[in-house]
Amino acid sequence: MTGEQTRRRGAALEADILDAVWEELAEVGYARLTMEGVAARARTGKQVLYRRWPNRAELVKAAMSHRNGIIAERLPDTGELREDVLALLRLMVLRQREIGSDVIRGLLADAPDLDPKVFGIVHDILLPMLQRAVKRGEIPTADLSRRVVTLPAQLLRYEMILTREPVAESALVEIVDDVYLPLVTGRR
Incomplete structure (x- = not known):
């Protein structure tokens, strides 16, 4: 290491890695994205990536949150179940536009490689919406x-x-x- 180069650590290194993920995705797409390619672009070793993320799917998921934020933090409480659920779905579609269908398809194909907690996030977002709707009298339970x-x-x-x-x-x-409102309200 020369005197001009400094060793990156912590948040700075992580940000460089996550930015490198987006650059790699733009250049090679999800299907050809590799931990080796990201490491080379981020000028670090692939073992550094594997210490933080066990696989490509988790790495890309982290890069999505780094670049586009977390959907749960952007949800409005509109005061109506229908609008709350539509707002969530619209944010999910916006995320699809922001990251591209290729990445969405790749992540869905690699879903078994993702931490199971990822799939609990949607439940943890929708359940409070439903609980608020019960308090407002929109749905029975x-x-x-x-x-x-x-x-x-x-x-x-x-x-x-x-x-x-x-x-x-x-x-x-x-x-x-x-589909959803008739199911949760018990009305057709």
């Missing part, structure tokens, strides 16, 4: 199965898998109005 609670996000993920284009607003409205 929030005591629903995990599958029912997370259904709008699961249907949106399915739509994302089927198309290369961002999911249309009309599909979001259909998911909420024709």
Whole structure:
């Protein structure tokens, strides 16, 4: 190491690595993204990456949060269940646009490599929405199965898998109005 070079550590090194992930994704796409390629671009060793992230999917997930923030921190409380759920789905579609369908598809294909807690996030976002809706008298109960609670996000993920284009607003409205609200309100 020369006198001009300083050893990066902690947050500075992590930020450089996560920025390198985006540069690699832009250049080679998700399917050809490797830990070795990211390490080379970040000018570090791949063992540094593996100490923080066990695999490519976790690395890309961290880069998404670094670059685009966390969806749960951007959710409004609109005062109405329908609008709350639509707001969540719109943010998920915005995330799809920001990171690209290629990355979404790659992450979904690598889903078994992700920490299972990742899939609990949507439940942890939607359950409080449902609990607020119970307090407002919009729905009879929030005591629903995990599958029912997370259904709008699961249907949106399915739509994302089927198309290369961002999911249309009309599909979001259909998911909420024709499937989710009738299910959680008990009305058709």
